[in-house]
Amino acid sequence: MPLDLAILLGGMDGGPLERWMRSALEACALDSAEAALASGAYDRVFLLADRAPTIAAPAGVVVETDAEVGVAPFHYGVRLAGWVHRHGVERLATAGAGSAPLLGAADWRALADALGDAPGDRCATNNRFSADIYALSPAALFARLDPPPATDNAVPRRLWEQHHVELVELPRTQTTQFNLDTPNDLAALALSGRGGPRLQAVLRGGGPHLDTARLERAAVCFTDRAAEVLVAGRVSSATWNYLERESACRIRLLAEERGMQSAGTDADGTARSILGALIAESGPARVFGTLLPEWCDAAFIDIRPALVHLGIRPSRADRFAADAGLPGSIEDVRLRALVVATMASPVPVVLGGHSLVGGVLPLVNQWAWDAKDAREGRTRP
Numbered sequence: 001m002p003l004d005l006a007i008l009l010g011g012m013d014g015g016p017l018e019r020w021m022r023s024a025l026e027a028c029a030l031d032s033a034e035a036a037l038a039s040g041a042y043d044r045v046f047l048l049a050d051r052a053p054t055i056a057a058p059a060g061v062v063v064e065t066d067a068e069v070g071v072a073p074f075h076y077g078v079r080l081a082g083w084v085h086r087h088g089v090e091r092l093a094t095a096g097a098g099s100a101p102l103l104g105a106a107d108w109r110a111l112a113d114a115l116g117d118a119p120g121d122r123c124a125t126n127n128r129f130s131a132d133i134y135a136l137s138p139a140a141l142f143a144r145l146d147p148p149p150a151t152d153n154a155v156p157r158r159l160w161e162q163h164h165v166e167l168v169e170l171p172r173t174q175t176t177q178f179n180l181d182t183p184n185d186l187a188a189l190a191l192s193g194r195g196g197p198r199l200q201a202v203l204r205g206g207g208p209h210l211d212t213a214r215l216e217r218a219a220v221c222f223t224d225r226a227a228e229v230l231v232a233g234r235v236s237s238a239t240w241n242y243l244e245r246e247s248a249c250r251i252r253l254l255a256e257e258r259g260m261q262s263a264g265t266d267a268d269g270t271a272r273s274i275l276g277a278l279i280a281e282s283g284p285a286r287v288f289g290t291l292l293p294e295w296c297d298a299a300f301i302d303i304r305p306a307l308v309h310l311g312i313r314p315s316r317a318d319r320f321a322a323d324a325g326l327p328g329s330i331e332d333v334r335l336r337a338l339v340v341a342t343m344a345s346p347v348p349v350v351l352g353g354h355s356l357v358g359g360v361l362p363l364v365n366q367w368a369w370d371a372k373d374a375r376e377g378r379t380r381p
Contacts, residue, residue, distance in 0.1 A: 002043040003112055003135070004089045005036050008152075009097035010050030010066070010074060015329075017183055017209070017320040024186055024202050026053040029097035031196025034058040038105040041112035042093065048083055050074065055198060077148025084139045091115065092139040096152060098180030099132035101195045102359075107175055111135050114168045124168040125156040126176040130262050130354075133176070141165060154262045172238045178359025182323040184352040187212045188360045191219075192367045209324045217348040218298035219364040222247040223372045230295055232275055233302020234258050235357045247365055252296055257305035261354075266308050275301070276309025284341035292345055299349045302357045303338075310334065323352045 009029045012022040030053065033045050037060050046062045047053070057063050066072065069086070071079055084092060093111060100107075114124035115135040125134035130153045136142060141163055142155075149155050159165040170176050180186065189195045190203040191212045203210070221227040225248045231239070232254040243251050257271045265271040279287050292299060303322070307314065314322070314332045321329040322339045330336040342349040350356065 001091055001117060001137070002089075003041065003091045003093060003115065004044040004046065004087065004139075005033075005042045005093045005095075005108075006046045006048050006080065006083055007033055007095050007097060008048045008076070008079070009053065010048075015317045017324060017326075017329075018317060020202075021180075021183065021186070021320065023054070024180060024199060025097040026055050027198035027202045028101045028180055028196065029053070030055055030057055030061070031198050032095065032097075032100045032103060032108075033061045035100075035103060035105050035196065036093075036108040037061070039108040039112070040105075041109045044087070046083065046087075048079060075148065076151055077142075077145065081143040081148065084142060089139045091135070091137040092142065093133075093135035094152070095133040096179070098185075099126075101180055101189065101199060102175045102178050103133075104175075111170065114170055121159075121163065121165040122168060123156045123159050123165050124170065126170050127172070128156050128160075128167050128169050129259055130154075131156045132179050133170075136165075151261075157262065172236075174359060174362040177238075178363065179355055181353045181355045183209070183320055184215065184323045184350065185355050185360060186210065187215050188363045191215060192363045194363065209326055211325065214325060214348050215350055215364060218300060218350050219368040220371070221249055221298040222365045222368045224249055224297075227297040228252055228295070229297065230254065230292070230299040230301070231357055231361065232256075232299065233305055233357045234260060234354045235302070239358060239361060242362055243365070246362070246369075249297075257308075260305060260308070266304065269308060269311065271305050271308040273305040273309035276306035279306060279338065280310055284338040285344075288341040288345040288349060292349070293347050296347060298347055299345075300356055300361060301342075301349065301351055302354055303351045304353050307335070312338075319353075323356075325351075 007029045012018055036042050037045050048064050050066050052065055115137055123134055123136045125131040134156050145158055156167055160167050221229050227249040229249050230252045234257055235255040240253055256273055260266050260271050312334050314335050318330045318332050318335055325343055327336045327339040
């Protein structure tokens with residue numbers, strides 16, 4: 001049976017950091033489309049975009065803009081269901097523009113193979129609880145989700161809950177779990193040299209603030225047996241297991257609010273965070289200036305659960321500026337004070353979202369070991 005792929009691109013406009021992120025997402029989406037075509041597993045590949053990309057699409061990729069199909073305002077579920085209906089899609093695969101920066105042709109084929117040709121209802125995904133990439137057979141099942149999904153994250157879980165669709169999860173690897181959410185994800189790719197040719201060209205061109213120095217200082221601690229690294233936020237057991245195996249340092253882990261976005265506790269403000277409570281009690285200056293150096297030599301913090309706990313609801317521009325370490329560009333007074341405190345900390349503190357404590361950590365850990373081997377003149381087998 002035919003299998004068609006839709007990559008969705010849009011919703012990224014605003015200030016310099018957001019515009020730079022848009023350029024990276026366009027590049028990533030087109031790299032992904034080209035890799036999927038090269039796999040030979042997809043009959044048609046579409047880019048569903050709010051507007052035409054500034055980069056030329058590879059041959060064989062169909063670009064369909066929101067204006068062309070009369071979508072206003074954009075709604076994820078409505079847009080994807082409309083695509084299925086208009087083009088007679090029998091089986092679908094889909095991903096966000098920044099969901100697959102590390103997937104190559106073999107990985108795109110693995111997604112198709114996981115869906116298989118079984119006659120029953122099946123969904124293959126990179127994460128059954130918070131999906132970035134998934135494939136579905138038959139595609140008509142998507143339109144039966146009630147209400148239509150506003151985002152992709154909960155689609156596989158809802159298919160299972162509402163329609164008893166069989167779920168097949170791809171192996172959770174660095175390749176399947178890394179996606180582009182914030183500027184720090186781009187910094188990790190720049191540091192590691194990973195990503196497709198269009199995306200790497202955007203990174204080589206620099207951005208409003210592509211500063212990898214703090215990320216480097218924190219990452220080298222992974223190779224130091226005397227060091228201790230704090231990893232906090234929505235950390236999975238897979239990430240912890242990886243760091244226990246692949247890093248030399250001790251890991252101090254604070255895992256909280258897994259599934260926050262899928263459960264909607266970020267939107268309704270009910271997410272609770274131990275780190276957030278500590279910041280509320282002691283203040284950011286004491287937490288990051290005095291307490292944190294007693295706990296660790298470097299910290300990677302998914303700050304989103306703490307922000308919800310603190311009642312801080314920053315704009316996307318403020319979130320990006322916080323992750324990039326640009327307190328002067330942050331409008332929210334409380335978030336600015338928090339970021340100022342992290343920047344003044346005696347130990348390197350890297351802030352970000354869920355991807356920071358997921359796909360970014362293996363990337364920068366590998367970079368740290370490669371850099372150490374290069375300094376010491378060693379070659380790993």
